[in-house]
Every structure is written in structure tokens, then in C-alpha cells.
Amino acid sequence: MPAHRETTSRTRRRATGALAAAAITGTLLSPAAQAAVEHAPGAPEPHGRAGAVSAQTVGSSAPEVIGHRGAAGVAPENTVAAFREAVRSGAGFFEIDVQLSADGVPFLFHDSTPARTTNVAEVFPGREDDPITSFTWDELQQLEVGSAYAERYRGERIPHLDDAARAATPRTGVFIEIKSPQDSPGVEAVVAESLASVPEWQRLVARGKVEVIGFDAESNRRFAALAPQIPLQQLAGTVPDAAALEAVAEYADGFSTNYRSLDADGVRRIHDAGLEAAVYTVNSVEAYDQVAALGVDRVTGDFPRELVRHAKGLKPFPQAQGVRILDSVNDVPGPDLQPETGEHVVLVNDGPAPVDVSGYLLRDAAYNVLTVGEGYILEPGQTLRVYTGPGTDSEDAYYNQGTSNVLNNGGDSVGLFTPTGRLLDTFAN
Ligand SMILES: [Ca+2]
Ligand SMILES: [Ca+2]
Ligand SMILES: [Ca+2]
Numbered sequence: 109m110p111a112h113r114e115t116t117s118r119t120r121r122r123a124t125g126a127l128a129a130a131a132i133t134g135t136l137l138s139p140a141a142q143a144a145v146e147h148a149p150g151a152p153e154p155h156g157r158a159g160a161v162s163a164q165t166v167g168s169s170a171p172e173v174i175g176h177r178g179a180a181g182v183a184p185e186n187t188v189a190a191f192r193e194a195v196r197s198g199a200g201f202f203e204i205d206v207q208l209s210a211d212g213v214p215f216l217f218h219d220s221t222p223a224r225t226t227n228v229a230e231v232f233p234g235r236e237d238d239p240i241t242s243f244t245w246d247e248l249q250q251l252e253v254g255s256a257y258a259e260r261y262r263g264e265r266i267p268h269l270d271d272a273a274r275a276a277t278p279r280t281g282v283f284i285e286i287k288s289p290q291d292s293p294g295v296e297a298v299v300a301e302s303l304a305s306v307p308e309w310q311r312l313v314a315r316g317k318v319e320v321i322g323f324d325a326e327s328n329r330r331f332a333a334l335a336p337q338i339p340l341q342q343l344a345g346t347v348p349d350a351a352a353l354e355a356v357a358e359y360a361d362g363f364s365t366n367y368r369s370l371d372a373d374g375v376r377r378i379h380d381a382g383l384e385a386a387v388y389t390v391n392s393v394e395a396y397d398q399v400a401a402l403g404v405d406r407v408t409g410d411f412p413r414e415l416v417r418h419a420k421g422l423k424p425f426p427q428a429q430g431v432r433i434l435d436s437v438n439d440v441p442g443p444d445l446q447p448e449t450g451e452h453v454v455l456v457n458d459g460p461a462p463v464d465v466s467g468y469l470l471r472d473a474a475y476n477v478l479t480v481g482e483g484y485i486l487e488p489g490q491t492l493r494v495y496t497g498p499g500t501d502s503e504d505a506y507y508n509q510g511t512s513n514v515l516n517n518g519g520d521s522v523g524l525f526t527p528t529g530r531l532l533d534t535f536a537n
Contacts, residue, residue: 170419175202181410184257191275197413203283208292213245214269273308281317289327300334332359347374353381391521392536430459433535438515445497457486467527476514
């Protein structure tokens with residue numbers, strides 16, 4: 109542990125929160141793990157799948173798993189249903205996004221508008237692209253947020269901040285992201301007051317099972333001043349230089365970044381500043397192994413159950429029956445929706461028996477869905493390309509005839525589900 113951590117003001121004020129401080133210290137990098145970082149396998153292609161990193165890198169120092177927006181890969185994001193999935197997964201925490209309604213009520217919602225995840229077009233036609241923070245709490249309660257993910261979740265409502273505390277347990281706590289604080293003035297004080305005064309939050313805080321996270325450094329500084337005993341993480345898309353990390357360490361305990369751009373040197377800089385290293389949003393076991401080898405302490409992902417099982421050495425997809433995702437071709441030369449040869453996902457049957465994949469679906473991190481048409485049976489060893497755009501269906505290709513690009517060219521993740529919603533595999537690139 110770098111000696112200068114002991115001199116940071118953050119460390120001094122943290123000394124008042126003994127429980128939380130112990131929780132943090134216990135998860136800081138051990139000397140053995142530090143050595144593992146020094147000797148991490150070289151990654152010639154940092155954005156690729158970590159095929160060279162074996163599962164043996166996952167062991168006693170396996171990074172803690174946090175469910176993203178609850179467990180957004182398997183349930184509607186930021187809903188109580190997703191929080192329950194995260195609790196069932198055995199994750200250390202689930203993550204939520206908090207904003208303030210027009211009348212000052214803290215609610216849980218990721219996007220800046222209701223367009224993508226709600227039935228706003230039916231309930232408040234014309235307000236689809238209005239700021240979500242322009243809705244009152246009463247209006248927010250009239251929105252339905254389950255069916256945009258899957259029909260079986262129809263009826264899910266936007267939760268209140270305190271609903272997350274009620275869903276959490278002594279094992280699975282809550283990461284509270286203060287989302288877009290410029291759109292929710294005063295949100296830091298509302299969250300700090302809730303943690304201090306609501307019994308369910310007080311109990312979680314006493315067990316070290318509440319942490320606050322955010323991208324906005326000024327907002328984070330405000331929150332740190334209001335609630336110095338609550339562990340705090342600075343989020344940023346890339347890892348800055350040592351001096352900037354030293355400044356972060358004055359008010360925060362951890363630094364969380366996009367795993368796709370992280371390397372061993374970035375992890376070392378974070379740890380050298382006395383900060384925990386965390387990453388988002390890790391949606392495949394291969395990516396989990398990759399960041400584990402880098403020495404990361406915490407991993408947030410949309411599929412916490414599968415990451416927790418993998419970290420324990422269990423099969424991540426116990427319901428798999430041979431069919432898995434072989435590849436995702438997010439970007440092709442030229443337009444990604446060109447006829448016949450546009451963006452697509454490749455399935456393969458690695459099992460010993462034919463599998464009827466009719467109606468199987470692939471869901472990406474933004475709720476976009478590709479389906480497999482009727483009559484597709486994959487023989488052992490056979491592949492099937494599932495296209496977003498237009499084309500002529502054949503034995504090894506099915507076209508969704510879509511009109512908009514679904515697979516993000518900068519990297520995306522997809523989950524493979526049966527028609528009844530059983531998760532068979534995930535893939536990230
Ligand atoms: Ca978030
Ligand atoms: Ca694309
Ligand atoms: Ca292209």
C-alpha cells in the first residue's frame with residue numbers, strides 16, 4: 109500500500125467510519141495480487157476477447173461482482189425485479205441510478221428521457237423526449253417500465269430510491285450512482301439525508317453495504333462533504349494521470365472505468381493513488397477473466413449471476429445445451445444494414461445433439477432484440493448467422509429485416525435466450 113494514502117484527507121475523514129473503512133481495507137490489493145498484476149500476461153490486443161487468459165486467474169482474489177442497474181441483462185433495468193435478480197445472484201452489490209423528479213422525489217432511472225424504456229407514448233403522448241426529471245413523482249408512477257425489456261415483466265414501475273434499500277440484503281448491498289446531477293439539483297443532499305434517516309439505509313450503511321458513485325467530480329465532492337463516512341467512487345471513461353488520480357483520492361475511495369480501455373498500467377496508477385480499481389460494464393466471463401488478470405477489485409456487469417458462478421468455478425450457464433454465441437460482427441465494410449452481408453451475430457452448436465433454435469433471441473445492452481425465425485434446427489457443429497438487416501434467408505442465415513443498426517461498432521454485448529427467457533450464453537466485444 110503506498111504510504112502517501114495515509115496522508116490523504118480522504119483517509120483522515122474516513123477514519124470516522126470504522127466499519128466502512130474496514131470493508132474497504134479488506135478489499136484493497138494484497139501483495140500477492142499486486143505481484144500478479146506485475147506479471148499479468150501481455151495483452152497485444154487490449155480490446156479483443158481474452159482468449160489467452162485462462163480461468164485459473166480467477167481464484168481467491170476474484171474481483172467482487174456488482175449487478176449493473178440491478179441485473180439489466182436478465183430483467184428490466186433499475187426495477188425491483190432486477191434488484192431481486194441481483195440479490196439471488198449472490199453479487200456483493202447491485203448498482204442503481206438516482207435522479208430527482210420535478211417535485212424533488214428521488215427515483216431510479218438511467219436515461220435522460222423516458223423514450224427507450226417506458227410506455228410514455230401511450231400515457232403522455234408528445235412527452236417522449238422530455239427530460240425524465242421534468243415529470244412529477246405522480247406522473248412517473250403512471251409509467252410502465254417492464255414490457256420494454258420483455259412482455260413477462262409488464263407492470264413494473266419506476267422505483268423510489270428507498271425501494272432499493274428494501275430489496276437489498278446484508279450480502280447484496282447497493283451502489284448508488286448519482287446520475288446526471290446537473291439535471292437533479294440538490295440530489296446529493298437528498299441521497300445523504302436518505303442514507304442518514306431511513307432505517308433500511310441506515311442498516312446497510314452500518315454493514316458497509318452502501319457506496320455512492322458518479323461521473324461528475326464536483327457532485328462527488330459535494331456528496332463527500334455531506335456524507336464523509338460513505339465510500340465513494342469516481343467514474344470516468346479512461347484512467348487519467350497520477351496527479352489527477354491523487355486529486356480524486358482527496359475525496360474518493362475508488363475509481364471505476366470502462367474495462368475496454370483499461371490496461372495493467374492504468375490499474376497500477378489507480379492503486380498507486382490508494383484507490384480501489386473498478387470496471388464497468390463486463391458482460392462475458394472472458395472479459396471478467398481479462399480484468400481479473402489486470403488486478404481489478406470490482407466488476408460491474410449486466411449478468412451478475414453468471415459472473416458470480418464463474419468466479420466460484422461453477423459453470424456460468426448451467427442451462428446451456430450446446431448452442432452458444434461464436435461471434436458478433438458489429439461492423440462490416442460499408443453500411444451495416446446492407447442487404448445479405450450486414451452486421452450479424454453467429455451462433456454455433458457445440459453440443460452432441462441437434463437443437464431447435466426457432467424463436468431464440470439475442471438481446472443487447474440497450475434492449476435491442478434480434479430473433480431467429482421458425483424452422484431453424486442446428487446440427488452439431490453447424491453455425492447460423494443472425495442478421496439485423498435485410499436479406500434472403502437460407503439454411504445458415506436468418507435476416508431480421510431491421511431498418512436500424514443494433515450492434516454498436518465501438519463494442520457491444522449480447523445475451524442468447526430461449527423463447528421462454530432462459531439465458532444460454534453471453535458475448536461481449
Ligand atoms: Ca449507472
Ligand atoms: Ca453496427
Ligand atoms: Ca460499417
